[in-house]
Amino acid sequence: MTIKIIGVHSGHDASACLLIDNCVVATISKERLTRIKHDSGEPVECIAYLLGKFNLSSKDIDLVVRSQWHDASEINDAYYDIFDNVIVTYKHHFLHAYSASIxxxxxxxxxxxxxxxxxxxxxxxxxxxxxxxxxxxxxxxxxxxxxxxxxxxxxxxxxxxxxxxxxxxxxxxxxxxxxxxxxxxxxxxxxxxxxxxxxxxxxxxxxxxxxxxxxxxxxxxxxxxxxxxxxxxxxxxxxxxxxxxxxxxxxxxxxxxxxxxxxxxxxxxxxxxxxxxxxxxxxxxxxxxxxxxxxxxxxxxxFPASGDDGLSVGAAIWQLREKFGNFKPITYHISQGFNYDVKNSVSEKTVNRIVELLNQENIIAIHNKGSEFGPRALGYRSILAVATNLQVKNYLNINVKRREIFRPFGGIILRRNLEKLTSDKLASDYMLSAVHVNPEITKEYPALVHIDNTARIQVIDEDSSLLYKILEQYEYLTNNFILINTSFNGKDEPIVETPENARECAKSIGIKYLYINNHLEVINEQ
CATH class of the missing domain: 3.30.420.40 (ATPase, nucleotide binding domain)
Structure with missing residues (x-):
């Protein structure tokens, strides 16, 4: 029997998760849908999003697990009457532990x-x-x-x-x-x-x-x-x-x-x-x-969503273990949101064009497949730029992100090149571990390295993903092996979710090129 569980968190950084058997198939934060940063309260929008994504009705769900918070801005008990089985818990660290266990x-x-x-x-x-x-x-x-x-x-x-x-x-x-x-x-x-x-x-x-x-x-x-x-x-x-x-x-x-x-x-x-x-x-x-x-x-x-947004995931896994006795390892993919793309794959021509534009020090916004879960952009709702020019970093901070100039950007690198960057071990492959970089890296990639000689890194394995193809072609063309990767959002805004969000955001922050639906669009003519 297939088990379908929805985990819900209603405090700040509210979210919902759909767990099918031992696979976290989709998660979404409320802020991505309401466009209110750190939005709290009952994430009914998130539940509707999850049900719609998989063409499910409330009757298809075996259990809803509500992770409540004492100070939630909105509690809507009546909403859950549409589900047959609902439990409520105020456990907090316990659910953090379950999400971490992934x-x-x-x-x-x-x-x-x-x-x-x-x-x-x-x-x-x-x-x-x-x-x-x-x-x-x-x-x-x-x-x-x-x-x-x-x-x-x-x-x-x-x-x-x-x-x-x-x-x-x-x-x-x-x-x-x-x-x-x-x-x-x-x-x-x-x-x-x-x-x-x-x-x-x-x-x-x-x-x-x-x-x-x-x-x-x-x-x-x-x-x-x-x-x-x-x-x-x-x-x-x-x-x-x-x-x-x-x-x-x-x-x-x-x-x-x-x-x-x-x-x-x-x-x-x-x-x-x-x-x-x-x-x-x-x-x-x-x-x-x-x-x-x-x-x-x-x-x-x-876990990439180790903050309170991840509690919905922990809640679902907890009851998978506790109620249904399923102790198999949890499968989790970085792309967790709805795939808005109509085209199925990116062409070699488009990848080559992206790399050419990056090498010319253009900034490229990425809206690709389903969105990430958590505060870090990991190539699905990202902004990419070269790391070889400090002025590109300054432009990103001042003109695009409109934030303090001292703030660093994360980088993306293929796993096979990791030893060129650092001899450190990583706590995470997903932008949650800063490494001390090798001495020559600071000179070669000044837009990446922070003042303390560290860099926050996402590691990409050899696969068919867009980031892998871009990094591989970028290295072939330039002999450089790192790119800047930052979140696709404007100042004080959540990361973009929908294609409409992406186009509006790119236009408002002055980005000319947007990769969306597996091709490049020109948003802001110059």
């Missing part, structure tokens, strides 16, 4: 989950803090052939209306949120903080951010928190300021030290050298890359 490279692994805050103890059937406002902040799980067992759980009290900083909980995610809000006036700029750290330097007057000896007691250093409170009140912040860069530097360095310490301790404690990361903190590619190269870490994995 990336397991071995039969067993340790899963470490970190974020701002997860669910309450009672949601995990733990009633030690029943009358207090506690939430999970870090969890450790044991993965073994599809089974996930809790090992360690840390809860912290949620403090409301704290002086100068508002609501706060003693967690890594909330520390990044504080600095993100202070410097960039946004709760969603942790990635900017990570990038800004490379522009900073150590200031001994800034206390260490995280304390790693006993995270069950205190993670965020009280001295650092007091320093941030004073700074928040005293200065109108901007990323250009030296102190802002130094705060970002100390925060990132402290995170890397914390995760290095925790990873080593967990591997020693459980005598298991395979590590998986989940939760929003796992989007920190710089930290991920560092952990992957710790000698005691033999393998590592990070």
């Amino acid at each position: 990336m397991a490279k071995s039969a067993e692994a340790i899963i470490l989950v970190n974020d701002g805050r997860g669910c309450r103890p009672q949601d995990n059937d733990d009633y030690r803090y029943e009358n207090e406002d506690y939430f999970e902040t870090e969890s450790v799980y044991y993965y073994h052939k599809g089974h996930i067992t809790p090992l360690e759980k840390i809860y912290k009290k949620y403090l409301k209306n704290q002086e100068q900083i508002g609501n706060f909980i003693d967690s890594i995610g909330y520390a990044y949120r504080l600095v993100s809000r202070m410097i960039f006036k946004s709760d969603h700029a942790a990635g900017k903080v990570m990038a800004l750290a490379a522009l900073g330097s150590d200031n001994p007057d800034i206390p260490e951010t995280f304390l790693s000896e006993d995270p069950s007691q205190t993670v965020v250093n009280p001295a650092w928190l007091n320093f941030i409170k004073i700074c928040s009140a005293a200065i109108d912040w901007d990323w250009h300021q030296l102190l802002a860069r130094q705060i970002a530097f100390k925060l990132q360095l402290s995170l890397e030290n914390y995760f290095s310490f925790r990873s080593i301790k967990l591997i020693e404690k459980y005598r298991l050298p395979h590590l998986l990361l989940g939760g929003g903190v796992a989007l920190n590619c710089k930290s991920n890359g560092l952990i992957a190269n710790i000698p005691v870490v033999h393998t590592m994995g990070v």
